[in-house]
Amino acid sequence: MSTTTDSPAWESTHSSSSPWINDDWLSVWIGLLIFFSALACLYGYDLLGWAVTTSVWIDPGQALSTVSKAYAALGGLGGLAVTYLALLAVLTVGAAALRANVLRFVAAFTVVFWFAYASWIVGSFAQIAAVTPADLQKYGISWSLKLTNEGGYIVALIAGLIIANAFPRFAEWLKEAIRPELYIKIAIVILGAFLAVTAVGKLNLATTVLMRGVAAIIEAYLIYWSVVYFIARKWFGFSREWAAPLASGISICGVSAAIATGGAIRARPVVPVLVSSLVVIFAVVEVLILPFLAQTYLWQEPMVAGAWIGLAVKTDGAAVAGGGITESLILAKSAAEGVRYQPGWILGTTATIKVFIDIFIGIWAFILGYIWTNYVNPSKSGERAKAIEIWERFPKFILGFVLTFVIGLAIALVAPAEVAGKLSLSIAEANTFRVIFFILTFFSIGVLSNFRKLWQEGIGKLAAVYLVSLFGFVVWVGLLISWLFFHGVKPPLAS
C-alpha cells in the first residue's frame, strides 16, 4: 500500500472478531512457531533445516544453500522454493485469520517474496558484499562496495522504492502483502532467542545493556516528546490534534506510537495515518545514511553505534534492521583493522533500546488520553480514557520477544550440556527466518514510500517539523546519550 491518506492504516487494517487475532498477536504466534520448530533440533528433529541461506558469491550457482547439511540434497534453489512455500502457507493462514483477501495476498506475497529475496541475492554478490582483502582474493576481484552481505537490505529497500515511485499502480496491487510491521515483529520475536544465545556467555554485559536501556525510555518519552510537541505547536503552529501524534511519531517509535497517540487523544484517523507515512519516509532516509555514518565515525564504539540507531531511527522495522546493517558494517571495518567482535551485540543493543521504548507506548498513550479527555478536549458525553487502554495498546510482540529470550537463556543455562550444545545450531536455523523477515520488511518499507504522492497531499509542513526535530535535535541528543551510557562498552571478541 502506498503511504497515502486514502490507504488504510498500515499497521493492522483488517478487523477480526477476536482480540487475539491481529497483526500484533499474529507476529507472536508465527514467531513462536518458528522458534519452537527450531528447538526440535535439541531432540534430534531437524524441522527447519531446509530453509534457504545465501553466501557471498561470484558464481551464481554457489549463492544459495540450505541452512542444514541434512537437507543439502534439496540444493539452494530447492531450499528457496521450499522456504517460499512454507512462508506462503503460514502467512496465508495468518492473512485468512486477519480476514484479508486471501487470493490477493497469495499473489502479492509471491511477488513480494521473490523480489525481496532476489534483492538479497544481488546484495550478496561479491563486488557488493566482500569486505576484507582476503575475501577479495578469495573471489578473484580487485574491488567491492564492502557493504557485507547485509547490503542486501539496502538493495531490497531501493527495489521497493523504485516500485513505489516508478510503478505506483503495481505498488498498490502489492499492498495486501506489504506488511512491514508484521514482518519485523515476527523477526523481533525470533531475535529474542538469538540474543539469548548471544548473551549467555557474557551475562554481565547483557545486564549492562539492559540497565542502560532505561535511559532510552526517559529520553524518548520525556525529553524528545516534550521538545517536539513544543516545536510543532509553538514554532509551526500545528493544532493539538496534529502535534501530539506527530510528537509521538518522531520521538517514540514511529508508526505504533503515532497510531496509539492518535487513538488516545481521539484524533481523526487521517491524522496518525499521515504522520505514520511521514515516519516511514524519514526512516528510509535514515537507514540509507546513519549506518554508514556509524561505520565511519563510531566503528571504535560499536555499542554506542547500536544504541544510537535504536534511538534515532523511528519505526521498529527500520531501527532493528538498521541495527543489523550497522552491525555488519562495523564488524567488517573492525575485522579489516584486525579486531573481530562477536556478532549479535550491536544488533542486540539496538533491539533492546527499541523494545524498552516500545513497552511504554500504552502507558504514555493512556497519560495523553487522560489529559486530553479530561482537560484539553473534554467530551460532553463524559467519555474518558480507561486504564484497560494501557493493555490494549501494549505491543504484544514484546511478549513473544521476552518469551523466546527467557526460554533460550534457560535452556543455555540449565539444560544438560548435551542439549544446550545444540542450542546454537537450532537458533541459527530460526535466525535464517529472522533474516528473511528483515528482507521482507525492508522491501515493504520501500514499497510504502511514494514520495511524490505524499508531497501532493500537503505533507510539506509536517515534514518540516520532522526534519527540524530529527536532524536538529533527536539524532544528536540520541548520539550524546548513547555516548554517555555506552562509551567504552565493547562487544566480546569472537573466539
Add this chain to the structure above:
Amino acid sequence: MSQPDIRDELNRSPVEPLLPVEKKLIGWSFGIGVVLLVALIAINQLFPLAW
C-alpha cells in the same frame, strides 16, 4: 477528508494557543526527563557496571 482539505488544514488552520495544561505537560515532562537522565548518568559514573 479529501487531499486538498488536508493541505488547506495544515497550511491555513488558525493557531491554537498553548493551554496551561499543555505548558505543564511540556515543562514537567522535560524537567523530569532531564533530572532522571542526570541522576542515571551520576549513578552510571558512581557505580559503573562491570562487563
